[in-house]
Amino acid sequence: MPVNKKKIITFLVILILLSLFLGGFVYILFLKNTNPDLKASSYDSRSELYWERLQNRPEVLLGPGYPTDLRDFLETLRGKESYLWEGDRDKTYTHLLETYPDERGHVLYAVFIAFMNWKEKSSEVEQRGDLSAYEKLTAVNRVSEEIFPLVLRTILFPKHPTTPPVLLLSYLEDYVQKNPYSYSRERKRIFLRKMEELYQAEKWEIRTWESPMFLRQVIELIYEREILEMSEEEKTSYRSAKLEELKADFWN
Template identity: 70%
Template sequence: MNKKKTIFILFITILLSFLLGGLVYILFLKKNKENPKESSFDSRSEIYWQRLQNRPEVLKGSGYPSDLRDFLETIRGKESFLWKGDREETYRYLLQEFPDERGHVLYAVYVAFMNWKDKSLEIESSPSLSQYEKLTAVNRLKEEIFPKFLNELIFPKHPTSPPVILLSFLEDYIQRNPYSYARERKRIFLRKKAALYQEEKWDIQSWESPSFYRQVVELIYEREMKEMSEEEKTFYRSSKIEELKSDFWN
C-alpha cells in the first residue's frame, strides 16, 4: 500500500513539475516576444516616431519626398554600400539634407522601414511557410508597424497585388488539400477573389494577365487535365477561363 502511495505521489510530483516548467516557458516566451512596434525606433527617433503615430500626414507636407518608398530604398542603398551599414552616417546625412524637423521625421520613418525590411526578410526566408503565408505575414507586419496613413503612403495599393495574393492562396489551399475536388477548389477560389477584390473588382480584373488565369485553371482542374492531350488542354483551358470569369460576375 505504501509502495503504491509513494509511486502515486512521485507521479503527481513529476506531472506538476512538467506543468510548472511548461507554464514558466510559455510565460518566458510571451515576455520575450518582440513587439515589432517597439523595435521600430531607436533613441534618436523615438520621440518623432511617437509623434508620427498621431500626425503621419505631415509627410505629405512641403519639403518631404513625393515618392517616400523610393526615397527610403535609396537611403537604404546608400547606407549599405556607401556607409557600410553605419546608421550614424545615415542620421547625419538626413539632418544635413533636410534641416529642421524634416530630417528627424524622415530618420524616424527610415528606422521603422528598416525594421519592417529586416523582419520581412526573416519571414520570407522561413522554409516552414508557404508563399501565401509569407505574403500574409509581411502585409500584417506593415499594419502592425505603420499607422494606416503612413502604411498607404509607403506602400500604395496597386491593382496587381490582389491577383498575386489570390494565386498564392489557391496554391496554398491545394497544397494543404491535395485531394479536394475541382468544384470545391473553384468555390474557394471565387469566394476568396470576391473578398480580395471587393468594390475595386473592375479595376483589378483589368490587370489580370493571361498567365494568371492559365495558372488558376491548371491548379483547379489539375486532375481533369492530367490525361488530356495538348490540343484538348488548350480547348479545355480556354473554356474554363471564360467560365471562371463569368461565374465571378454572376
C-alpha cells in the first residue's frame, strides 16, 4: 500500500509539472502571436545581415551614391513593386542589385524591407476605429521609433515646422473628446503646456507655417461650451477677443 501511495504521489507531481509546462508553453506562444517584434519583421533572409549592420552605421545612407531623397526613393520603389512587378519582391531585389551593383543595392533593399514593414504596421494603426487622431499619430511615431534607428529615422522623417501644429490640434481634440465637461480654463492650460512641449525653441519658425485656420479651430475647441450658448452676433466678437487673447498667451 505505501508503494502504491508513493506511485500515486509521483504521478500527480509529474502531472502537475507537465500541466505547468504546457500552460507556460501556450502562454509564450500566445504572447509571441499577439506582440510581434517589429524589429524582427523588418528584415528577411536576404536583408538581415545588412539591416543589422545599419543599426550601427545608418549614416552610410548619407554617403555618395545613395538617393538624396530616400523617402521618395522608397515610395517610388514601393509603387513599382505593387504595380509594375505585381508584388514580386524578387524583382525588387534584382532591380536594386542591377541598379546599385555593390553594397548599396543590399543596403537599400534592407531599408526597403524595413520601410514596407513600417508602412504595413502604420496602416494597421490608422485603420483602427478605437483610436483618436492624436492616438494614431503617436502610435505611428512609436512604430517608427521601434523599427528605425535614430539617424535613419531623421533621414526618412525629417522634422518639418508643420508637424507640431497638427499634433497639437489633434492633442486638444483628443482631450476635449475624452473630457467633454472640462472648463475652458483647463483646456487652455493643457493646450499651452503641450504647445510649450512641442514647439520649444522653434516656435517662431513654426508660427510662419501654421495654417490660417489653426488658432480658430483651437478657439472653437477651448471655448466650445461658452460659444454654444451665444447668439451669432455674440459669437463673432467673443471669438475675436479670445483669438487675440490666445495669441498674446501663445507667443509672449
